Amino acid sequence: MPFKVVIPARHGSSRLPGKPLLAIAGKPLIRHVYERACATGAEEVLVATDDARIAAACRAFGAEVAMTRTDHPSGTDRLAEVVAARGWPGAARPRWWSATPAGGSPPFSSVTWCGCVPGASAGR
Secondary structure, three states, X not given: OOOEEEEEEOOOOOOOOOHHHOEEOOEEXXXXXXXXXXXXXXXXXXXXXXXXXXXXXXXXXXOEEEEOOOOOOOHHHHHHHHHHHHOOOOOOOOOOOOOOOOOOOOOOOOOOOOOOOOOOOOOO
């Protein structure tokens, strides 16, 4: 079943600002996450962010970027904006945060896209 992956990434974390851009093994964290998502066989992988620094870093390694509003209280809301803007149908689906580059493949193989539509609750 075809599926899409949206990776929410923000710079303004209160615990570790700029975390998606921190270098791990010579690459920004967000690149590790993006490469893992691409390895799942998704038909489309993109990063959703409201930060120009993250967008520039992602574009530098070839990632598609969706710029989102700055007022989202959670990654779920950032995903909802992208899903709505692109007109993707569906309901709540699993998410894979930009801070989790290691471990097994994310649970994407049986969903049509990763994220949620406005009004759907996927939890935090």
